[in-house]
Amino acid sequence: MTHHLTFNRRRFLQSAAAGVLAGAAPGRALAAGGLTVGFIYVGPKDDYGYNQAHAEGAAVVKKIPGVTVVEEENVPETVDVEKTMESMINLDGATLLFPTSFGYFSHVLTEAPKFPNVQFRHCGGLWKAGKDPANVGSYFGYIFQGQYLNGVAAGYATKSKKIGFVAAKPIPQVLQNINAFLLGARSVDPAITCQVIFTGEWSLAVKEAEATNALVDQGADVITCHVDSPKVVIQTAAGRGAFVCGYHANQSALAPDKYLTGAEWAWGNVYTDFVKKALAGQPLGNFVRGGLKDGFVKMSPLGPAVLAEARKKFDATLTEMMKPNYVVFKGPLKDNKGAEVIAAGKAYPEDAIELESMGYLVEGVIGSTA
Amino acid sequence: MTVRADERLERSAAAARGGSGAVVELLARRAEPVAIGLIAIGIGLALFSLFLLAVGKSPATFFSLMYVGGFGSWFSLQNSLSRAAPLLLTALCVALPARLGLVVIGGEGALALGGVAAAAAAAPLVNIAAPLPTLFLMAAAAVTVGGLWIGAIGYLRHYRGGNETIASLLAAYIAIALMNQLVEGVLRDPASLNKPSTAPLPPAYWIGKIPGTDVHWGLAIGLIACAVSYVLVEMTTWGFAARIAGGNARAAEVQGLPVGKLIVGFTTLAGGFAGLAGMIEVAAVQGNANASLAAGYGYTGILVSFLARHNPLAIAPIAILLGGIEASGGLIQRRMGLPDATVLVLQGVLFVVILFCETLYGRFRIFNPELWKRDA
Numbered sequence: 109m110t111h112h113l114t115f116n117r118r119r120f121l122q123s124a125a126a127g128v129l130a131g132a133a134p135g136r137a138l139a140a141g142g143l144t145v146g147f148i149y150v151g152p153k154d155d156y157g158y159n160q161a162h163a164e165g166a167a168v169v170k171k172i173p174g175v176t177v178v179e180e181e182n183v184p185e186t187v188d189v190e191k192t193m194e195s196m197i198n199l200d201g202a203t204l205l206f207p208t209s210f211g212y213f214s215h216v217l218t219e220a221p222k223f224p225n226v227q228f229r230h231c232g233g234l235w236k237a238g239k240d241p242a243n244v245g246s247y248f249g250y251i252f253q254g255q256y257l258n259g260v261a262a263g264y265a266t267k268s269k270k271i272g273f274v275a276a277k278p279i280p281q282v283l284q285n286i287n288a289f290l291l292g293a294r295s296v297d298p299a300i301t302c303q304v305i306f307t308g309e310w311s312l313a314v315k316e317a318e319a320t321n322a323l324v325d326q327g328a329d330v331i332t333c334h335v336d337s338p339k340v341v342i343q344t345a346a347g348r349g350a351f352v353c354g355y356h357a358n359q360s361a362l363a364p365d366k367y368l369t370g371a372e373w374a375w376g377n378v379y380t381d382f383v384k385k386a387l388a389g390q391p392l393g394n395f396v397r398g399g400l401k402d403g404f405v406k407m408s409p410l411g412p413a414v415l416a417e418a419r420k421k422f423d424a425t426l427t428e429m430m431k432p433n434y435v436v437f438k439g440p441l442k443d444n445k446g447a448e449v450i451a452a453g454k455a456y457p458e459d460a461i462e463l464e465s466m467g468y469l470v471e472g473v474i475g476s477t478a
Numbered sequence: 479m480t481v482r483a484d485e486r487l488e489r490s491a492a493a494a495r496g497g498s499g500a501v502v503e504l505l506a507r508r509a510e511p512v513a514i515g516l517i518a519i520g521i522g523l524a525l526f527s528l529f530l531l532a533v534g535k536s537p538a539t540f541f542s543l544m545y546v547g548g549f550g551s552w553f554s555l556q557n558s559l560s561r562a563a564p565l566l567l568t569a570l571c572v573a574l575p576a577r578l579g580l581v582v583i584g585g586e587g588a589l590a591l592g593g594v595a596a597a598a599a600a601a602p603l604v605n606i607a608a609p610l611p612t613l614f615l616m617a618a619a620a621v622t623v624g625g626l627w628i629g630a631i632g633y634l635r636h637y638r639g640g641n642e643t644i645a646s647l648l649a650a651y652i653a654i655a656l657m658n659q660l661v662e663g664v665l666r667d668p669a670s671l672n673k674p675s676t677a678p679l680p681p682a683y684w685i686g687k688i689p690g691t692d693v694h695w696g697l698a699i700g701l702i703a704c705a706v707s708y709v710l711v712e713m714t715t716w717g718f719a720a721r722i723a724g725g726n727a728r729a730a731e732v733q734g735l736p737v738g739k740l741i742v743g744f745t746t747l748a749g750g751f752a753g754l755a756g757m758i759e760v761a762a763v764q765g766n767a768n769a770s771l772a773a774g775y776g777y778t779g780i781l782v783s784f785l786a787r788h789n790p791l792a793i794a795p796i797a798i799l800l801g802g803i804e805a806s807g808g809l810i811q812r813r814m815g816l817p818d819a820t821v822l823v824l825q826g827v828l829f830v831v832i833l834f835c836e837t838l839y840g841r842f843r844i845f846n847p848e849l850w851k852r853d854a
Contacts, residue, residue: 181817184773187561187763188804191560195805196812198551199809200812211769214764214765278662308655
């Protein structure tokens with residue numbers, strides 16, 4: 109596990125060759141003896157969303173002495189990402205790579221065996237011991253906890269008792285967020301319902317705007333989302349006068365008056381931990397997960413629209429969630445077709461395997477997964 | 479198109495006259511597209527350098543990085559070739575109909591559905607058939623579906639009077655939606671939780687790499703397809719008839735050429751190539767069909783075909799050039815801190831300048847032997 113740090117002769121020759129080839133390249137001496145870390149994003153680094161959250165994490169890593177960060181944005185989930193990884197390894201001398209998009213996982217598994225001295229840590233994948241290469245690992249956060257808190261803020265802000273969710277695809281990670289948002293709101297008022305609209309794509313601005321408008325037209329007065337870039341949803345909803353809860357990154361600058369709070373990734377903590385371990389020659393871990401209390405997820409500061417009573421309940425819930433054993437998904441819980449999905453007395457903590465395959469919308473969510 | 483026929487007659491006449499004069503004339507004609515292409519690329523790079531200077535970056539660094547990242551080493555060259563492979567086939571999806579005067583820009587849809595068809599065909603076959611026959615049947619399924627998809631556009635064009643450009647573009651959106659529906663529905667592997675995909679292809683069934691390289695066989699298939707298309711267009715009566723029909727469909731019909739069959743046939747073949755690109759993505763890169771299939775290869779293929787002036791042989795170097803620009807794009811982002819869109823700006827500038835330089839054809843005496851005689 110420590111060999112990824114050793115600056116062996118082969119690596120030196122490769123880096124030296126790359127340096128010579130790079131010729132006049134200014135301002136980026138390859139960190140001899142240090143650690144070069146590569147970050148790969150599927151979309152733009154300034155998307156106010158998924159990719160920006162990772163880029164903010166990379167920016168934190170950049171400040172660590174002895175670490176050189178190389179980044180590439182808009183890399184498709186095709187042979188392109190395989191070649192980008194190889195290019196970072198061959199031309200930049202990167203020995204720790206963070207391919208941050210879910211769809212990169214199969215490509216990571218293709219590349220890792222070719223570069224046993226390079227460590228790959230992939231965001232969102234399910235690394236399996238014994239099956240997947242040892243120099244690969246996956247990390248992710250229980251961000252549905254943040255959506256639960258979004259729901260608490262939304263529960264106080266809504267007057268129509270209808271809240272709305274613009275979602276990309278009906279996959280477990282998204283369904284967890286929708287359900288947690290509604291459950292958070294119902295912890296304030298059990299009469300609240302949440303309308304969900306799936307756009308079918310991770311990034312499709314026109315449909316996201318249409319879905320947001322449709323939700324507001326149907327009476328929803330607090331909107332959140334799970335798409336790659338929440339920018340369009342936040343701006344459209346706030347423009348229509350609805351309150352908004354953020355996702356992925358802090359979008360308060362887009363709607364300062366209407367922004368209640370947001371469920372944000374805290375990748376800076378996660379990446380710092382990985383990089384410090386790599387610098388110290390410690391194992392990075394192959395399956396890394398965490399939530400609010402582990403510092404993987406954080407909340408945007410509460411906006412001016414959040415009133416005193418809501419603040420109190422929000423802070424109290426957050427305090428509870430920072431303690432061990434807080435459970436969002438617990439029985440008795442029915443899906444929105446009336447079938448029992450979690451029996452009374454049963455509780456699924458955030459790392460429960462059952463949550464990884466969630467395929468339902470809970471009672472109170474209006475919408476369908478198929 | 480008639481100009482071309484004249485050219486041919488004249489060329490054969492010149493050849494019949496024999497002598498070195500004929501060779502010089504032929505060379506002069508052949509040199510025209512190369513020279514104009516180089517002029518266009520030179521102007522494009524000069525304009526782009528101004529853009530770089532305007533944003534305070536060094537063009538010298540940019541171009542040296544572009545060389546390093548795209549072609550400067552064996553690794554970089556393979557990187558460029560890998561990226562060029564799918565573009566060869568998607569560019570043919572534009573180039574073949576272009577010979578009939580049709581602008582088909584919906585190759586992305588045929589690629590997506592071809593990939594899904596290949597994955598669907600593989601699902602039952604991997605249990606009963608050996609890898610090679612499975613791959614052939616996957617390819618057949620992909621070519622059939624892609625061919626039907628774009629062939630239908632040709633049918634609509636000829637028999638229903640629809641606009642093939644708009645129809646093929648809109649059909650691509652339908653195709654991608656259909657792909658998502660299938661991949662997230664009936665064809666979904668239940669184990670693919672957070673990225674709905676079809677069942678993974680067992681490793682033994684993958685299209686491997688060309689020995690000694692890190693480039694998959696898709697590159698060779700694409701090059702063969704380009705060569706076959708060149709022969710079809712330039713050396714067969716079908717290709718000749720297609721060019722005539724492209725010049726003037728009504729005149730071609732009057733001459734008794736089966737214009738409708740030519741249009742449907744060429745668009746079907748074009749779609750088949752795009753579908754095959756989808757199959758190769760599934761069998762050589764992704765291992766299953768999912769939303770990543772719609773990665774924009776169909777759209778970049780339009781650029782490649784136009785830059786190659788719809789000449790199937792010219793597609794290969796242009797695709798590799800564009801592959802190199804994309805391969806070096808990453809290095810440029812990393813070393814110069816320029817956004818990803820920078821290489822798109824370069825591609826856009828090149829595209830506009832090359833289209834603009836189309837007007838230069840026939841204007842240079844040196845490349846046009848008929849002007850020599852006129853002035854002599």
